[in-house]
Amino acid sequence: MTIGTFVYPIPANEPILQYAPGSPEKPLLKKTLAELKNTPVDIPMYIGNETITTGKKIAIHPPYEKDFLLGYFNEGEEKHVQQAIDTALATKESWEAVSWENKAHIFLKAAELLATKYRPHIVAATMLGQGKNVYQAEIDAACELIDFLRFNVHFLSEIYKNQPISSPGMNNRSEWRPLEGFVLAVSPFNFTAIGANLPASAAMCGNVVVWKPAYPQIYSANIFMQVMKEAGLPDGVINLIYVDGPVLGKVCFSHPDFAGVHFTGSTGVFNTMWKTIGENIGKYKSYPRIVGETGGKDFVMIHKSADVDVAVTALIRGAFEYQGQKCSAASRAYLPSNLAAAIKEKLIATLSAMKMGSAEDFTNFINAVIDERAFDKIAGFIDGIKNSPDASIIVGGNYDKSIGYFIEPTVVETTNPKYKTMCEEIFGPVLTIYVYDAEQFEEALHLVDTTSPYALTGAVIAQDRFAVELATNKLRNSAGNFYVNDKPTGAVVGQQPFGGARGSGTNDKAGSILNLYRWLSSRTIKEVYVPATDYKYAFLQEA
Structure with a gap:
């Protein structure tokens, strides 16, 4: 039972570590890089409480050292997409029932874990798997990801506080519920933070998610999934699978419970998604939310x-x-x-x-x-x-x-x-x-x-x-x-909400309150304290 109104003030942006000579973070990161390189991984898919390995293992190499083996990930197939959807839908009712404060604290704990215990691991994994230098990895995999988690908790608490006015003798209230069905998150190789935020923002709003990252981002996505589990995210809320794009689309976009897609990637792929969703529109229980950040010139x-x-x-x-x-x-x-x-x-x-x-x-x-x-x-x-x-x-x-x-x-x-x-x-x-x-x-x-x-x-x-x-x-x-008078890159969560229009996407602004509205559905409830008992209005009387 809710016994209070819980407030999450706007946070400060996560400070950027500089990795300067003599700093404590520099030797710690170098040590973590060496440890990861010396520990080959066999990365499973995460569907519910299962960690799934398959007969098809795909090698992971640093882009700058293509003959070095970091390990493997296990590629799935059509049945795993269906399993992920079934598991997500089976988890939906219990996840929706979790109170807002307990949902919020999972993501705030994940942010704290990334800021402390797992910071060198998520930065090192981004350097090794995606080929980012230390500064680019720090501002992405640490700072931006931590900011997404903390700011989205604040933004969502502000949405929940947003209520309509009420006239005398009645009460109006808005209920912000998750979408009906499952959300598909498809993330790119180039940002660990985007990869994590696409499923996490939808899940924070009470949705259940099937998450398919780009293959070069799987190495860091695996660490984020471990962080979320340690933070207390229930099994089945985010289901992480590695499948080919057409296989994913074939199953997800023909499913009646498909509720939306949160996408970052190429304009061509997004156009194909939109076309397929349009062709299948009669199959869905609701009109799906289509959110995409795509190309740029x-x-x-x-x-x-x-x-x-x-x-x-x-x-x-x-x-x-x-x-x-x-x-x-x-x-x-x-x-x-x-x-x-x-x-x-x-x-x-x-x-x-x-x-x-x-x-x-x-x-x-x-x-x-x-x-x-x-x-x-x-x-x-x-x-x-x-x-x-x-x-x-x-x-x-x-x-x-x-x-x-x-x-x-x-x-x-x-x-x-x-x-x-x-x-x-x-x-x-x-x-x-x-x-x-x-x-x-x-x-x-x-x-x-x-x-x-x-x-x-x-x-x-x-x-x-x-x-x-x-x-x-x-x-x-x-x-x-x-x-x-600045470069056109480097948007910061809470400072420069990010997204474009035309061929660059739906401009739903990751890093702001606007994006979260896309993963919610509102129900307005009106209650009259003393209801009318006669249909007649005053204008019906002549005298």
């Missing part, structure tokens, strides 16, 4: 008044942190003619001196791309550029997969503002620049808005406030996250 628009050092820093960090494998990565830039030479000169000098190699060497800024398929795709783009009359490589352009999947940070200059690499998502360390007439800023803004089908993130670099104002207005629909 994110821009940096530099004005003639910009500071060159600010512009170059925004381009280098925005384009090449995590090898450009962020949905928000800067991949097209517009340079004004008055600053273009200085910006290009500094870009070339900085990138030429940048170190690339293993994520375990903390002095490397650049590491490997995620796998061979990504490597081959990016290399294909680079080869096309080398043979194009419309573009040339001004720095980088080399690649090598003999040890790991290494591609140099590459800057391309094009004379065609609609050149292929200005329009299409590459998802790698390739930045294309176009030089525009510095006196035609407004015309260049029109180019930015109309070149790409995406609208995820973008930035304007300018000291002129009139230019900032103009860009902010003209690019209103060009980016769901817009940055002024």
